[in-house]
Amino acid sequence: MKVLIDTNVILDILVKREPFYIPSARVWTLVKEEIIEGYLSAISVNNLYYIIKRLRGQKTAESFVDQILEDFEIIGLTKNILKQARTIPKKDFEDLIQYFSGIHEGCEFLVTRNEKDYPTIGIRIMAPPELLKTIESGSAT
Numbered sequence: 001m002k003v004l005i006d007t008n009v010i011l012d013i014l015v016k017r018e019p020f021y022i023p024s025a026r027v028w029t030l031v032k033e034e035i036i037e038g039y040l041s042a043i044s045v046n047n048l049y050y051i052i053k054r055l056r057g058q059k060t061a062e063s064f065v066d067q068i069l070e071d072f073e074i075i076g077l078t079k080n081i082l083k084q085a086r087t088i089p090k091k092d093f094e095d096l097i098q099y100f101s102g103i104h105e106g107c108e109f110l111v112t113r114n115e116k117d118y119p120t121i122g123i124r125i126m127a128p129p130e131l132l133k134t135i136e137s138g139s140a141t
Helices: 007-014 021-032 042-056 058-071 079-085 093-105 128-137
Strands: 002-005 037-041 073-075 109-111 124-126
Touching: 002 021, 002 093, 007 021, 007 037, 007 042, 021 037, 021 058, 021 128, 037 042, 037 093, 042 058, 042 073, 042 093, 073 093, 079 093, 093 109, 109 128, 124 128
Parallel strands: 002 037, 002 109, 037 073, 109 124
Antiparallel strands: none
16 A cells, blocks of 8 residues: 655654654654555655754754655655646645645645645545554555
8 A cells, every 4th residue: 555644744753742652653664664665755855954954963864864764665756746736726736736646645644733734536645643543444445
């Protein structure tokens, strides 16, 4: 099962933001254990590096990105993805880049805490606890 992980889910892990840390960390564990195929948009990696460097310094940012690159598949940005992201007015451009990256890659789910920020067609949008329940119940397809 291909799952695109939103930047905010990874940030919840980095800063141990409660009450989101545990379910977000469990999602990453499912990726590490190859129970799900975890994907990140290239824009997320760039943004995460920038944020981590500001919060914790360059060495920590580099180590964190190395771990991301080891565990996740990265979806490259294309002109087509950027054009598609521009087709939906009044939505966050960065979120739409992630959304269309997931569609382009054939992801079945996009895991985020900002479900309302995404279109309701196409890829299934859900929060980490909902994804965990879906996987545990076997109703992921």
